Amino acid sequence: MTRAIRAILFAGLAATTAAYAATAPAPAPAPAPSVTDTCLMCHADKDAKGAAGKSIAVDGVKFGASVHGEIKLKCTDCHADVSADKLPHPDKLKPVVCATCHEKAVKEYAGTVHGMSRKGGNAVAATCTDCHGTHDIKRPKDPTSPTNHLNLEATCSKCHGSDAVVAKGKLPGGNIGSKFHDSIHGKALQGAARMSAPECSDCHGTHNIRPKSDPQSNVNRARIPDTCGSCHKPERDAYVNGMHGKLRQDGVLAAPGCTDCHSAHAIQQHEKPLFQTEVIKECGTCHADYLSTYRDTFHGQVTALGYSRMATCASCHGAHDVLPASNPASKVSKQNRLKTCQACHAGAGANFASFDPHANKHDKARDPIYYYAAMFMEFLLFGVFAFFGVHTVFWFYRELREKLVRGRKSTGGYQGKERH
Amino acid sequence: MAIATGNPAGTVGGGQAGSASVTQRYYRRFTSVERVLHAGLMLTFVGCALSGLPLIFADRPWAATLARILGGFEGAGLIHRICAAVMIVVFVTHVVMVFSKAIAGGRLMRILWGPDSMVPQLQDGIDIYRNFLWFIGRGPRPQFDRWTYWEKFDYWAVFWGMVIIGGSGLLLWFPVFFSKLLPGWMFNIAALVHGEEALLAVGFIFTFHFFNGHLRPEKFPMDTVVFTGRISEHELKAERAVQYARMEREDTLNAALAPAPTEESKWFGWVVGGAALLLGVIAIVLIVFSVLT
Numbered sequence: 004m005t006r007a008i009r010a011i012l013f014a015g016l017a018a019t020t021a022a023y024a025a026t027a028p029a030p031a032p033a034p035a036p037s038v039t040d041t042c043l044m045c046h047a048d049k050d051a052k053g054a055a056g057k058s059i060a061v062d063g064v065k066f067g068a069s070v071h072g073e074i075k076l077k078c079t080d081c082h083a084d085v086s087a088d089k090l091p092h093p094d095k096l097k098p099v100v101c102a103t104c105h106e107k108a109v110k111e112y113a114g115t116v117h118g119m120s121r122k123g124g125n126a127v128a129a130t131c132t133d134c135h136g137t138h139d140i141k142r143p144k145d146p147t148s149p150t151n152h153l154n155l156e157a158t159c160s161k162c163h164g165s166d167a168v169v170a171k172g173k174l175p176g177g178n179i180g181s182k183f184h185d186s187i188h189g190k191a192l193q194g195a196a197r198m199s200a201p202e203c204s205d206c207h208g209t210h211n212i213r214p215k216s217d218p219q220s221n222v223n224r225a226r227i228p229d230t231c232g233s234c235h236k237p238e239r240d241a242y243v244n245g246m247h248g249k250l251r252q253d254g255v256l257a258a259p260g261c262t263d264c265h266s267a268h269a270i271q272q273h274e275k276p277l278f279q280t281e282v283i284k285e286c287g288t289c290h291a292d293y294l295s296t297y298r299d300t301f302h303g304q305v306t307a308l309g310y311s312r313m314a315t316c317a318s319c320h321g322a323h324d325v326l327p328a329s330n331p332a333s334k335v336s337k338q339n340r341l342k343t344c345q346a347c348h349a350g351a352g353a354n355f356a357s358f359d360p361h362a363n364k365h366d367k368a369r370d371p372i373y374y375y376a377a378m379f380m381e382f383l384l385f386g387v388f389a390f391f392g393v394h395t396v397f398w399f400y401r402e403l404r405e406k407l408v409r410g411r412k413s414t415g416g417y418q419g420k421e422r423h
Numbered sequence: 424m425a426i427a428t429g430n431p432a433g434t435v436g437g438g439q440a441g442s443a444s445v446t447q448r449y450y451r452r453f454t455s456v457e458r459v460l461h462a463g464l465m466l467t468f469v470g471c472a473l474s475g476l477p478l479i480f481a482d483r484p485w486a487a488t489l490a491r492i493l494g495g496f497e498g499a500g501l502i503h504r505i506c507a508a509v510m511i512v513v514f515v516t517h518v519v520m521v522f523s524k525a526i527a528g529g530r531l532m533r534i535l536w537g538p539d540s541m542v543p544q545l546q547d548g549i550d551i552y553r554n555f556l557w558f559i560g561r562g563p564r565p566q567f568d569r570w571t572y573w574e575k576f577d578y579w580a581v582f583w584g585m586v587i588i589g590g591s592g593l594l595l596w597f598p599v600f601f602s603k604l605l606p607g608w609m610f611n612i613a614a615l616v617h618g619e620e621a622l623l624a625v626g627f628i629f630t631f632h633f634f635n636g637h638l639r640p641e642k643f644p645m646d647t648v649v650f651t652g653r654i655s656e657h658e659l660k661a662e663r664a665v666q667y668a669r670m671e672r673e674d675t676l677n678a679a680l681a682p683a684p685t686e687e688s689k690w691f692g693w694v695v696g697g698a699a700l701l702l703g704v705i706a707i708v709l710i711v712f713s714v715l716t
Contacts, residue, residue, distance in 0.1 A: 298482070301595065301614060307481035310496035351599050357607030364615070373611050380619035387580075387623060391631040394573075397558035403640045405564070 038077040038087045039063070045091075054094045066138045070145075101131045111210040119214075120172075127162060127172035134158055150209075155202040156183065156192060175214075182269040206230055222267070224256055231261045241323035246330075259289070264322075273322075279311035286316045296361040319343050319360065448656035451681040456520065458652050458688075462695065463513045464581070469699050470506035472625045472706055474499040479618050480713045507592055514585045538568045538669060541579070547572040566664035573635045577628075584624040591617040626710065629703035637700065645700065650692030651684030 045051060046061040053059045066072045071081075079085050081099045085092040102109035112118045112131070120128035134150055141148035149158040162168045164180015183189045183203075191200035204212075206222055213220035221230045228248070232239025242248045242261070250258035264285045265271075271278040283306055287294030297303035297316070305313040317325075319335055326333035334343045341356040348355060362370045364377035453461070474493055477486035493499040525531045535542050550572050556562035570578075591613035594601045598610060637645045641662075648654050660667050670676045 301478065304478040304481040305496050308477055308487050308490045308496060310490075312496070348599050348602075352602035354605060354607045355598070355602040358602075358610045359608065362611045362615075370608070370611065372608055373615060376612050376615055377619075380616060380623075384619065384623050384626070387627060391627070394555075394558075395631060395634050397555065399634070399639060401558045401560070406640045 038079055039066070041087050041090075042078045042085075061138050069136075069139050070142050071138075071140055099132075105131075108210045115210065115212045116214045117212060125172055127168055127174075129162060133161070152202055153192065153197060155204055156180070156189065159203045160184075176268070179268045182266075186266075186268060186270045187272050188270060201234065224260060225251070227260045227262055238323050245321070245324040246326050259285075276309065276311035279315055280306045280309055282317070283315050290316075292363070293361050296363045299362070299364070300360055302360065314347060314360075318347070447683070449653040449681050449683050450656065450659055450676070450679045451652060452648055452654045453652040455652065456516075458650060460513050460517055461649050462691075463509060465696070465699050467506040467510040467513065468624075468628065469702050470502055471510065472621070472629075473702065474503040474506070475621055476625070476706060476709070479622060480709070483709075483713050485709055485713075504596065507589065507596075510585065511589055514589065538570075538666065541570060541575055543572070543575055543579075547575060566662070568663065568665040568669060573631075577632050577635065580624065580627055584620055587616055587620045588624065591620075622710075625706060629707045633700060633703060637696075645692065645696055647684070647689055647692035647696065650696055651688040653681045653684045 043061065043063045046059055047063050049060050051059045079087060081101075081103075082096055083100070083103070084097045109131070113122075117129045121130060136149055141151075143150040143152070145151060146153065148154060160180030160183075162172065163174055163176070164178060164184070166178055168174065169178055188201050191197065192202060194200070208221055213223075215222045215224065217223060218225065220226065228239050228242055228251070232242075243252075247258045247260075251260070264282050265273075273279070273282075283294065283297075283303075293316075294303075298307060302314040306315055320326075321334045326336075328335045328337075330336060331338055333339065341351065341353060344351050344355045344358075359370055359373070362373045364370075364374060367374045473489065477490040477493075477499060480486045490496060490499050493502055521534060522531075525534050533539055536544060546568075550565055550567065553562055553565040554572075557564045594605070594610060594613040595617060602610075636642065636649070654663075667676075670679065
């Protein structure tokens with residue numbers, strides 16, 4: 004059949020159908036009941052229960068509105084072990100085999116974290132119906148579909164946002180739903196830009212959700228920068244050129260990626276004070292010495308109190324593009340250091356850059372003057388407190404004793420005469 | 424300040440049973456300016472201590488709470504700087520007064536020695552030794568002149584503290600200006616000594632100064648002399664017999680007679696001094712708790 008003939012035939016069919024629809028507002032009763040109608044004779048009853056006591060009710064209207072109803076699938080297309088000619092059918096039916104039509108999706112599912120967990124005996128692992136529904140399956144484009152862009156968070160959260168299911172199925176990551184909902188992505192999904200905000204499947208995929216340990220997973224440690232970079236390209240490019248990204252290229256997978264600083268699901272806006280002050284601790288998980296010496300400075304003390312209007316790690320070192328001081332392009336290189344200080348301390352003199360923001364009182368080689376000054380202060384404090392500690396204890400003992408002895412002999416001390 | 428001259432205003436009736444006389448004389452120990460300076464120092468010291476401690480113990484939950492109470496990092500910083508500025512005024516006023524008084528009296532050398540000098544003397548070493556003998560029951564309680572060795576230590580601790588903390592604090596307050604004059608490592612040292620010296624000052628004032636001046640059994644709970652400016656004859660004789668004898672010898676006792684402490688000055692001492700005592704003790708509890716845990 005040529006394309007032209009096919010088009011003519013299709014146009015003719017469409018015209019006929021339209022004409023029929025226009026002239027017959029009420030559909031004529033079907034000459035014989037369809038298979039679906041036959042099933043609904045029993046299953047339309049809202050209170051219908053099977054032998055096991057479970058509801059067997061099916062809402063015919065909802066099914067009719069579903070994607071399967073729309074394409075006029077018969078009940079027996081899915082429930083293939085039921086025949087309309089042999090009724091009543093057995094109590095126990097075989098599970099529906101979605102793969103009959105959706106071969107590719109089901110094959111993909113088998114290799115995913117959900118499919119493998121279920122195969123491994125985890126009864127709470129999601130199957131097709133947990134996400135798509137049963138008789139009311141809708142296309143993802145449909146705003147009422149549980150797999151719609153705006154509904155997927157709630158759908159995944161049925162399990163991943165339920166403490167009970169998380170505990171029962173030992174789901175990784177704990178209650179992810181609540182973390183995600185308050186995250187910048189979760190909030191974006193409720194805001195004006197919700198259509199372009201990422202939901203679960205944008206990072207994890209749909210039928211191909213794989214555990215993060217799987218090298219093919221979008222959320223595998225090595226692949227996260229590219230996954231995030233599919234939206235955050237400038238940040239991803241800066242990261243790749245920064246020290247952390249370079250370490251990754253050298254095969255150091257332990258080098259931090261996006262989620263190490265930003266977290267996976269609880270991502271916060273980077274301007275928020277809480278993120279600004281909390282992310283410092285993330286730097287400290289690897290750079291413990293530098294965190295500790297930073298905490299000795301005014302910068303570090305103020306941020307430890309929870310105030311972010313003070314230099315954090317990233318203020319001096321940069322964030323995605325962090326580079327070692329030995330690299331001339333680094334914000335803390337000899338060439339750039341003063342400029343970096345001046346970003347906050349406008350007009351700072353050249354000497355400013357020779358302040359050591361990570362001075363270490365235990366490191367004689369790095370800061371000898373500081374080392375000895377700290378030692379002097381320690382001796383001074385110890386000496387004063389030791390001397391007066393002893394002085395006070397003795398004094399207290401002697402004076403109290405004398406006062407008590409005198410108190411027994413007379414009624415007055417040598418002070419207190421002016422008190423009435 | 425009006426100097427009383429042996430008139431009946433310098434005496435007050437009453438006195439406890441068992442005391443030597445039925446009337447109580449008072450002698451001037453601090454001038455009104457000195458009392459104002461002490462009150463200013465006390466209030467600004469507590470202000471600086473409370474607004475500065477959260478930084479030193481920034482990793483403790485109480486530090487964040489205290490900082491929040493004081494208006495956050497901005498509020499606490501403002502309180503710290505206002506108190507610091509007033510304290511510098513107190514310090515400069517004191518130094519100017521010491522020198523101008525000495526120069527006017529033509530007795531510049533009395534700053535360095537003599538009974539009115541704050542400079543440690545040989546006698547102070549002897550006093551420490553004799554006081555320890557008394558502590559361990561091997562001697563009588565020593566008697567003192569106008570300033571005891573622990574009072575001199577208090578004085579120099581605060582004097583040196585204000586120079587060190589004030590100087591380093593100015594560096595940290597105006598780093599851009601000072602970076603044009605001083606090398607960068609000076610700011611490291613300034614930050615270090617500012618905090619450590621402050622901890623020493625706070626730790627010293629809120630424990631040993633409080634004990635020496637107020638909390639020890641003979642003074643408990645508070646000695647109001649620094650607020651009223653007047654010391655009773657009885658106390659002067661009992662604790663500073665050397666000073667009393669010297670004044671008798673020099674015939675300066677009558678010139679130092681003063682009216683009994685006013686109710687206002689006593690009230691100020693009890694309320695404001697008591698509040699400072701209380702805040703200081705709270706600060707010490709927090710510090711000790713933080714250092715030990």
